[in-house]
Amino acid sequence: AAGRSSVPINSFLAEEELAYILEDAGVELLFTGPEGLEVAQRAVRTVGRGQVVVWRAPKTQGAQGWEEWLAQHPDHEPPTDMPPLPHLHYTSGTTGRPKGVETPPLMFPAHCKDVAEFFALMAQEVRALPSAVCLAAAPLYHTSPMRLIRAFAGGAKLVTQERFDAEAFLAAVEQHDVERSVLVPTHFRRLLALDEETRARYDLSSLKYVTHTGAACPAQLKEQMIAWLGPIFIEFYGGTETGPAAKIDSATALAHPGSVGKASPPFEALIIGEDGQELPPGQEGRLYFHDTTGRGIIYANDPEKTRAAHIAPGTFTLGDVGYIDHEGYIFITDRASDMIVSGGVNIYPAEIEAVLIAHDAIEDVAVIGVPDEDMGESVKALIVPKAGTDPIDEAELDRFCRARLAAYKCPRSYDMVETVGRNAMGKISKRALRRPYWPTDRTIG
Secondary structure, eight states: OTTOOOOOOOTTOOHHHHHHHHHHHTOOEEEEOGGGHHHHHHHHHHHTOOEEEESSSOOBTTBEEHHHHHHTSOOSOOOSSSOOOOOEEEEOOTTSSOEEEEOOTTTSOTTSSSHHHHHHHHHHHHHTSTTOEEEEOSOTTSSTTHHHHHHHHTTOEEEEOSSOOHHHHHHHHHHHTOOEEEEOHHHHHHHHTSOHHHHHTSOOTTOOEEEEOSSOOOHHHHHHHHHHHOSOEEEEEEETTTEEEEEEEHHHHHHSTTOOBEEOTTEEEEEEOTTSOBOOTTOOEEEEEEETTSOOOOBTTOHHHHHHTEEETTEEEEEEEEEEOTTSOEEEEEESSOOEEETTEEEOHHHHHHHHTTSTTEEEEEEEEEEETTTEEEEEEEEEEOTTOOOOOHHHHHHHHHTTSOGGGSOSEEEEOSOOOOOTTSOOOHHHHHGGGSSSSOOOO
16 A cells, blocks of 8 residues: 555464564554464564454454454545555574565566556556466465566456465366466476376466476476476576566576576676676676666665675675576576575574574584475484483474474474584584585585
8 A cells, every 4th residue: 555565474483483573674554364363463462563454254352354444444545646665575584583675676666656656567567468367376475476466466367375285286277277377396396296197187278377486496397397388487586685686488498407597687697706806607606686776685674784795786696606607697506695495485594593592402503404305405403412411302392493483494304413513713614514415515406
């Protein structure tokens, strides 16, 4: 609405995580379904500010029903002469706290002078796809379904799945004549895991355009999907901070296996070496993008983190390592950060480590990503027990984490170790810790 900013929030967050975001973003109005109502109410009480509105549920103490809330507000056109405010998405924080990111203009065009121009642009997008039916298979708090949501806001039909189910996805495509969708590589694996008879049972001829993002897609996996459904796939590379910074279509991906494509306007890609100088084609270094608008990326309420991501005005990194070939195609080879991508969801080890180190029986801890056939990576905690304590029960550790973290962030496995290899400066080499668990050094794509 005019003069308001939206903050899509992960519906799986624990109370403490949600309360932090509500406080940091200054949230005044929190919408939720019945499944998130209890956590939402507790978080609002913790913050001491805000109103909870619940839909698909009867009126309940401490929250207002959706219909009641609508009835209390006048039914008239909102003012259109106000500048649109930046929308915020929260990522897990590398220092253990979530970070708010201002949604970049190419996702919600903040360059509009007022809300009227903003809505006109949205309507223009929808008119370009007058009959398209879209299927959002990923949770709507992610940035990846943003274009589908914009189409829906402009009047297009949007089908949603609360949780991804491979066969249910195929059934929805057939039932609704779905033309467009957004998936992640984990979805690809689960679709390909269906037997041939099940896959052949559904008419998928309406499906014309599938974007995929969220995690690295192995070249072989993409080739299998193209062989099954045809060259309908476009991969977007980027982050919550940028939206799509590079893209590659099916035909080009087959010709350049492993590439995430070329930089997309307004971005230009470059590789920077340890000396801060740009590297020539083919040499590996830190991947940077230059935003030709001069904006770069913006972390809300965190100017220090914003500055740290940039080496020059508008020139920033998302923390990935890679190279650019002689034709301008980008290849990601590793993450300079220790972020884990599991099922297309970003998980930051520092957040989990901050929880585990508070356990009475733990002396030190390091969290890493290890290979997972289904999810790409899964979370493993390497734990140094305190001397003289009883053996640590993994089930108890799991309960400890689940009381403080969203379930998807909790370790899937624990290893008890003598040391996590801190150096004299207290630093840990996560790459060295990962090495025993990966057949080769972890690569992206």
